[in-house]
Amino acid sequence: MKHHFDVVVIGGGHAGTEAAAAAARMGATTALVTLREADLGVMSCNPAIGGLGKGHLVREIDALDGIMGVAADQAGIQFRLLNRRKGPAVQGPRAQADRTLYRAAIQSAIRGQKAVDVVQGEVVDLIQAGDRVEGVQLADGTVLRAREVILTSGTFLRGVIHIGNERRNGGRMGDKPSIRLAERIDDFGLPLGRLKTGTPPRLDGKTIDWSKLGEQPGDDDPVMFSFLSGKPVARQISCGITATTAATHDIIRQNLDRSAMYGGHIEGVGPRYCPSIEDKVTRFADKESHQIFLEPEGLDDDTIYPNGISTSMPVDVQKAYVRTIPGLEAVQIRQPGYAIEYDYVDPRALDRTLAVRSLRGLFLAGQINGTTGYEEAAAQGLVAGLNAARRAQGREPAFFERTESYIGVMVDDLTTRGVAEPYRMFTSRAEFRLSLRADNADQRLTPKGIALGCVSEARRRAFGRKLEKLETAREMLQQGTFTPNQLQSIGVNVNSDGVRRTAYQLLSFPDVSFDDVRMLDEAFAEIEPDTATQIAKEAIYANYLARQQRDVDLLKKDEAVAIPSGFSYDALPSLSNELKGKLSRTRPESIAQAARIEGMTPAALALIVARLRQDERRAIA
Numbered sequence: 001m002k003h004h005f006d007v008v009v010i011g012g013g014h015a016g017t018e019a020a021a022a023a024a025r026m027g028a029t030t031a032l033v034t035l036r037e038a039d040l041g042v043m044s045c046n047p048a049i050g051g052l053g054k055g056h057l058v059r060e061i062d063a064l065d066g067i068m069g070v071a072a073d074q075a076g077i078q079f080r081l082l083n084r085r086k087g088p089a090v091q092g093p094r095a096q097a098d099r100t101l102y103r104a105a106i107q108s109a110i111r112g113q114k115a116v117d118v119v120q121g122e123v124v125d126l127i128q129a130g131d132r133v134e135g136v137q138l139a140d141g142t143v144l145r146a147r148e149v150i151l152t153s154g155t156f157l158r159g160v161i162h163i164g165n166e167r168r169n170g171g172r173m174g175d176k177p178s179i180r181l182a183e184r185i186d187d188f189g190l191p192l193g194r195l196k197t198g199t200p201p202r203l204d205g206k207t208i209d210w211s212k213l214g215e216q217p218g219d220d221d222p223v224m225f226s227f228l229s230g231k232p233v234a235r236q237i238s239c240g241i242t243a244t245t246a247a248t249h250d251i252i253r254q255n256l257d258r259s260a261m262y263g264g265h266i267e268g269v270g271p272r273y274c275p276s277i278e279d280k281v282t283r284f285a286d287k288e289s290h291q292i293f294l295e296p297e298g299l300d301d302d303t304i305y306p307n308g309i310s311t312s313m314p315v316d317v318q319k320a321y322v323r324t325i326p327g328l329e330a331v332q333i334r335q336p337g338y339a340i341e342y343d344y345v346d347p348r349a350l351d352r353t354l355a356v357r358s359l360r361g362l363f364l365a366g367q368i369n370g371t372t373g374y375e376e377a378a379a380q381g382l383v384a385g386l387n388a389a390r391r392a393q394g395r396e397p398a399f400f401e402r403t404e405s406y407i408g409v410m411v412d413d414l415t416t417r418g419v420a421e422p423y424r425m426f427t428s429r430a431e432f433r434l435s436l437r438a439d440n441a442d443q444r445l446t447p448k449g450i451a452l453g454c455v456s457e458a459r460r461r462a463f464g465r466k467l468e469k470l471e472t473a474r475e476m477l478q479q480g481t482f483t484p485n486q487l488q489s490i491g492v493n494v495n496s497d498g499v500r501r502t503a504y505q506l507l508s509f510p511d512v513s514f515d516d517v518r519m520l521d522e523a524f525a526e527i528e529p530d531t532a533t534q535i536a537k538e539a540i541y542a543n544y545l546a547r548q549q550r551d552v553d554l555l556k557k558d559e560a561v562a563i564p565s566g567f568s569y570d571a572l573p574s575l576s577n578e579l580k581g582k583l584s585r586t587r588p589e590s591i592a593q594a595a596r597i598e599g600m601t602p603a604a605l606a607l608i609v610a611r612l613r614q615d616e617r618r619a620i621a
Contacts, residue, residue, distance in 0.1 A: 002117055004145045005031045006392035007385070008136055010123045010181075011152035012040040014068065014374040015366030015381035017106050019150045021067045022385030024115035025454045028392050031144055032110065033119045033136065035175065040118070041071065041106025043374065044154075044172045045199055046305055047099050047297045050225065052082055053425035054375040055092035056406045059441035061375075061382055062226045064449040065459055068378045069225035071105035072097060077237050077299060079222030088537040089434050090427045093223045098234060098298040119144065124180040126151075126362070133361035147392035150363040150384045152377070155197065157182040157343035157368065162260030163336055164314025171342075173335060182343055188359055191346035191585075195422050196266050197372055198276050198310040198339040201318050204332040205302040208294065212327040214241035216293065227442045228462060240294035240327065244277070244309070247324035249288075251317065252281045260312035260339050267341070269421045274372070276339070277309040277321075292325065303334055312339035344370045347414035348586045353387035353397045354380060354411065357565075357587060363388050369414055372422035379407045386454060398452050401559065402592075403432055403552045404444055416586060416596045434541045434548055439534060442466070469531045476527070477504040477535065482520055490519040507539035558592035561609065565589075572607050579604055 007023040009016050012034030020032040034040060049072040050058050062069030076095035083091045110116055121138035126149065128134070135145040156171030156178040171177045185192070217238040222231065256262045259278045275283065280290050292308040306328075311318060315336045322328050347369040349356060354369070356362045365384040366377035386398050400408035409430045414423060427433050436444070446463045449455035455463075481500035488494060492512055494501075503517045503524065514532040518524045527535070569575060569583045579599060588594040595605055 001119070001142075002029075002031070003143065005029045005117070006146065007031070007148050007150065007388045008033065008144050008146035009150045009152065009385070010136060011154060011156075011366070012037075012118075013042070013044070013152060013154045013366065013377065015152035015154070015377040015384075016150070017041060017110055018061065018066055018068060018378040018381030019152060019363075019365055019385035019388070020116050020381075021109060021113055022064075022382045022454060023150075023389040024113040025065060025456075026386060026389035026393070027453070028115065028389035030113075030116045030389075031119050031146070032116055033121055033123055033138070033144070035120070035122055037107075037118050037120055039103075040110060041103040043097065043099050043102055045197075045374075046307055047097050047102075047295060048094060048307075049076075049097055049102075049374060050092060050094040051375075052090065052092040053406065053427050053429065054373060055082070055094055055225070056427065056436065056438045056441065057375040057379045057410070057425055058225050059093070059227075059438045060405050060407050060445055061378055062228075063442040063445040064382060064386075064452075065455045066378065066382050067106060067109040068375070069227075070229070071102055071109060072225045073229040074105040074233050075099075075102035076222075076224075076232055077101075077234050077296070078218035078239060079224070079232060079236075080219050081223045084219075088439055088540065089437050091438060092427070093225055093438060095225065096218075096237070096239065096295055099301065100298050101234060122178075125184050126181075128359075131358070131360055133359060146361075148361055148363065148388035150365055150381075150388050151368060152364075152366040152381060152384075153178055153181065154367045154377075155340050155342040157185070159340055159342045162266055162312045162339040162341065164258050164260060164312065164317070166314070167260075170340070172340065173338065177342075185343075185345070188356075190349050190356065190358070192343050193346060193370070193419075194267055194341060195269055195344050195367075195370060195419075196261075196339050196341040197274075197422060198312055199337050200277075200306045200309045200311060201322060201333045201337040202297075202335040203294075203304040203306055203322070203328070204334050205294075205296065205304045207330055207332045208240070208304065209327045209329065210240060212242075213294065215239075216241050227446075227466075228459065235299055237296055237299070239296070240304075241291065242294065242325055242327050243289040243291050244321075245289060245324050245326070248277075248321045249281045251321040251324065252278055252313070255313060255317045256282070258314050258317060266312070266339060272421050274310065274424070277311050278313065294327075309337070311337040313337070342367070344368055344419075346370070346418050348416070348418045350415050351587075352399050352411055352415055352589060353391075354384040354415075355387065355391070367422075370419035370423055371410075371414070372424050376410060376423065376425055379410060383407060383411060386452060390452075398448075401556075402430070403556060404436075404448075405441075406430055406436055409436075412593065412596070416588060416593050417598060418586075432548055432552060434544050435552075437537065439537050443470075466531075469528065470534060473527045473531050473535050474504065476523060477507070477517070478502045480521065482506070486520065490516055492516060504535075504539055504542070507536050508542055558595065559590045561591040561612065563588055563590060563594065563608070563612065564615075567612075569608075572611060574607055575604055 006028035078096035159177035
């Protein structure tokens, strides 16, 4: 067994596996430490990947040759493009996954990384030398030395599971928490907080009356996550749809004092956008029912995940209320729902590479940074893995900007603003979402991945072929122009104003499809369907993107004004003490980051810029 590595990754969840794979793709020797190798890639909560905002993250991970998108495609048993009726910018791919197939796909991907050694064990200590972490110690005394360490502890740091009045220590159901590691982190003086998340009870599908339920099938033309995937591999299924009833709500209201959350047993803040059924009944008292999606956990698994009834009620209350739901009158619970409370580190203690500012050699990724969700965790793992490898190799850091990716939006939000509740990605968080679409993630990020050296040759070649097809099609559609009469002859509603338009411009019309365009010129029929679909989405936003690009350029101008890490805000007497405190804690790396700190004013920014220019003049003199 090797004992010296470039990078050691602690934790084999979504953040950890993505971090290890990313570091290995960069050529760094990597150890992935996990309690059980068989648990790599376990989906500890809902059996699904993607969604609005989240699906964008998975597409971006794939564009950088990450493993989550490929695994989701191999394990997907139902694919749906959310917001299909809306514009491409807010459409998000989602897949129901077979837990077993997903776990197998992730494990296969990790085994395929020759630079990764999987080490079974519990990390109980971080080896520190001065202000630097230099490795880890396992419970059996084994020491693994590393240039860089990535901690992806998920919900395991002092994790506590709550089911009604029952309280047990655990990182997730069936696993013990990380206590000694949490105590070691206390020694580092990092700012800690407490968050909570929850799960619904798992149901026995054989005891559900499916004849009473609605059905939600997948899409007929499934949209995959990986740009290298063609079509689903696994057999496709439908999900069931049901809803709570007045009787359900009555039982919950009558037992609110027995809920762990409402009984005062939990101090951590939960995710606002994924509320428990207790929250829903209380906060939305006027609603007579709440929809529930019954999601199969696998093709050969009768366990059902009832998405929409997360709870911390006692087991007897859970049994009572689920049986008031249509189709579940005789259902058996295989595992009760529960809330889990855990420690997290204020992500404002990190820089944009997800490295701890005050302690060299340590990166944090995943739920330890206050996020929720597989996709957010994996994206952070990718960022930490790439940067840990680059730092171990003595190379410059890799930054992801808000203007180029949802990954950049998330990292900037976390490190600049911190979290008041578990952070979840939404399309609304991105100012430039018209250009940050799921469909063009590879065009935005694969060139960056190639430059960083984290993209395989096979993907590079496939991406090159795609770009050639897009450029050829774009030139073809922009070459000729057509009169209003020609356009009207194919059924396009356009004014007889004498203005000639290209076929590319025509695709921006709301009621024009590529099939309409093909009627204008036989040559357009040669454009392949996938290329035509991509060009059509691009053309929709062409007029808006030019305006948005000006905003992007302005933000980049602000990003270029760097703030040195040792910049003294106390030296600005006109700056309020509140802002001095926030800026000193957050340590923004640019004027653009400083502008996004809560409470920042134009006047305060002007003070900082003036002092930066003054310091520059002194340095030159």
